[in-house]
Amino acid sequence: MVDKRQALFQAAHHLFLTQGFKATNIAQIAQNAGVAVGTFYRYYDSKEALFVKVYTTENEAVKAKIIANVDLDQAPEPLIKTILQQIFQFTNQNTILQEWFTNPKLNALIASHNAQAVEDSVVYTLLLKLIKQWQTQGLMKPEMTQERALSLFNALTVIDFHQSEIQTTDYYQLLTDLITGMLTVILK
Missing domain, CATH: 1.10.10.60 (Homeodomain-like)
Known part of the structure; x- marks a missing residue:
């Protein structure tokens, strides 16, 4: 059946x-x-409700594919930039994922339905692993805790959920600049 x-x-x-x-x-x-x-x-209930489910599944599948094909042992800054570049590259090639950046109503709907799912995402899991790895390798500043580093990355999620409210023509560059600054604070 x-x-x-x-x-x-x-x-x-x-x-x-x-x-x-x-x-x-x-x-x-x-x-x-x-x-x-x-x-x-x-x-x-609606086309929008179904779209949120499709988007969430597609987003996680694409990010899992990216993570599976990245060398997680490379230095932190190039690693994070590579992941970010690939997320944007795959997003630009995927009409489902493009809705996050081009449709403010869907962006808000997706954000409201997925706010609780951040901790379950493949990227969140990867960040936890990387932060622990960086700490073990002695790459993090002595005063930087895992919790504090993770909080900085979590702040990017909040920014991303509200990206339609940010006045910029180059959102990718904005995220790159924020990540570069964060890594300066986190790493030795």
Whole structure:
């Protein structure tokens, strides 16, 4: 038997990826999933609610792929910059992930639904591992604790959740500058 929730999710993922959020409607999602429009509403409250689930899954999958292909033993600054560059590169190539930067309403919706999920993200887990590794290797300043370093990186999450409110034409450069400054505070 076909799992209708999964069929709707997969159809939405495909449509959001190929034609974007705005160009996709519930009727198209239902048709591509092989179900009636009414069936859509048994599983999802709205196109936006389904998009948040698709976005979250896509975001974590892309970040896991990036992390799997990065040399985690390289020096901290180039490592963090490489991860950030790849996140932006993959985002620019992915219509689902682009919505975070181009659609303030979806950005706010995603942020409100995912604020509690930060600690479960692959990037958060990686940062914990890296901070412990840097401390063990003696790369962190003596007064810098793991908790303080993690708090600095967590502040980037808050900034990212509110990026649509920041007046800049080069958000990537802003994050790069902030990370460079943070690493100056964290590392010897």
